[in-house]
Amino acid sequence: MTADSLKRRSPLLRWGVIALVAIIILALALGIGLGLGLKHSSSSTSAGSSSSDDGSNGSTGGNGLNATAPPLSNFALKDIRNDSPQVREYTLVVQEATGSPDSVFRPGMLVVNGTYPGPTLVANQNDRMIIHVINQLPNSTAIHWHGLYQNSTPFYDGTNGISQCGIPPSQSYTYNYTFGDFSGSTWYHAHYSTQYTDGVVGALIVNPSNASTDADGRPVPPTPAPTVPVPAYDQDIVVVMQDWYHTPSPIVLALFLGPDGIDGTQGDEPTPESGTMNGLGQFDGNGEYFNFSLEANMTYRFRLVNTGSLANIRFSIDDHPLLLVSADGVDVVPQWVSGVELAVAQRYDVLVRTNETSGGQWWVRGTILDDMFAYSIPDQELDQRGILSYPVPFPNTTPLDPASADPGPGANISDLDTSTLVPSLPIDAPEPTHRYPVTISFQETQDDEYLAFLNNTSWYPLDKECTMSLLQQPSFLSSLTSSDGPSVYGDSQLLLTHNGIEVVDLLLDNLDEGDHPFHMHGHRPWVMGSGAGRYQGQSFNLTNPMRRDTHLIPAYSWVALRFITDNPGMWAFHCHIAWHMSSGLLMQINNRPQVAASYGLPDVLLQHCAVDKGSEAKRSVGLNVRLGGF
Structure with missing residues (x-):
């Protein structure tokens, strides 16, 4: 039997099946301690408003945990590039919560330290990281540090079933590692089933270092100089983008793996309802926008991460060209682009100059691309946005138009073509054996x-x-x-x-x-x-x-x-x-x-x-x- 031989169910029947399965699992969860949470109170603004200073979406979980989006300070990073090598110690608590990231109540969210996404971790290349992960979920978990080499510490890679067994409920695991010659933009996430789909994600930023010793006092070789260095910039800005599902991922996964698939056709991947940018999204005309409130005439390094589960995401900023400088932590020969498309788990760094003289507010776009979607969802919202704001000599008092199309950067440049990426530090590949x-x-x-x-x-x-x-x-x-x-x-x-x-x-x-x-x-x-x-x-x-x-x-x-x-x-x-x-x-x-x-x-x-x-x-x-x- 093939997928083509199966009959497609009607949308009404499809969503009826999902709702029925969700009700069954939620009901059983109350008896066996899965703790998906049913209590709901929320406060959301209209789609035309900016997010509040603390990024809170105002929802409270049935277990008493309020799932919030972190404030701007979690994404507009303090500059630590000149710090001496040191041990940086963090505690990450993985918990269940309820929330409304895109204005729709969502049971079964999984959060880190009470927020979605979790706290941004920042370090320099020669630092040592000691990270205590405490599991307060009813199931096991594991945290992977995406892209890190883990030289001599493969048991800290955080991959369930491979580098470790899952961290059992109410227990902890301490990850203790150094970065070696790794630097760049990356992220951490649950590596246990589909847990990260429900919110266990966060950015991890590693700055290059010219220190002669590491945090343990051992000498380190000098970092090779790239042929084309990254231009100077004033501050790092992290942008975590993710496709978002309104149904807890275990329910969705069960339907996907089953004989009828999630939509009546076996093998059709689950389609997300919307997306989020730094923990906030908009669905059906409601929700909040993350506000990137910055200064004028500065150069910002936007560190972009797609932490999603299925869809590619296109990033752009209205009227602002992007200078691409890094891909997956590898510095590249800089090139001007109008936008970049990130596949799941990919990262790009772009420099943005806040030098427009009129306007004052611009859309920051994280468009969910639908080329991987096998079926449609009613009221699906793929155009996720944040707001870039900074003072200008000639402000525009007209509110931003939510329905406006991307005007581009105002220059004759195109989106990134990945075949043009060239590392700025040349390393030829040796012959294969x-x-x-x-x-x-x-x-x-x-x-x-x-x-x-x-x-x-x-x-x-x-x-x-x-x-x-x-x-x-x-x-x-x-x-x-x-x-x-x-x-x-x-x-x-x-x-x-x-x-x-x-x-x-x-x-x-x-x-x-x-x-x-x-x-x-x-x-x-x-x-x-x-x-x-x-x-x-x-x-x-x-x-x-x-x-x-x-x-x-x-x-x-x-x-x-x-x-x-x-x-x-x-x-x-x-x-x-x-x-x-x-x-x-x-x-x-x-x-x-x-x-x-x-x-x-x-x-x-x-x-x-x-x-x-x-x-x-x-x-x-x-x-x-x-x-x-x-």
């Missing part, structure tokens, strides 16, 4: 589930262990050190093992009709080439190819990624669309397992594995939900 073909596909199983496969293996988290803990077992370690190459542990763990330092090409063929933003943990691979159709020996770009940790593979296309196996550990390589990840679209890069095993594991990690309920805990009130996947 190994090449492996990898196919991306979706298939219906005998259980009527529509699952994702890499080379015919669909990932699923292990029960009461993670693959890093398996390295502590002599028999498992011995099986990996006998030879290099791909292998499958159990029926769900596709491992690509290399015992020495090798240069590996992954030749990815996307056989699916949808795009896939693939992210490689622990590495920043070179993008050697890409094109339509299947890979058939096409030539590569060998001169300073782009390096990035998240690359979009279009439908029915190929891409070649090259990386060096010099970072010991088990590293996830997966599609960052939450629904695809939870349906199994993941494999693992297993570098130098003997060295990784010699690192040992924190005792608390092994304790968490011992009490983790494994696959039994990753089902939702009798529905077939893969809650351990992402």
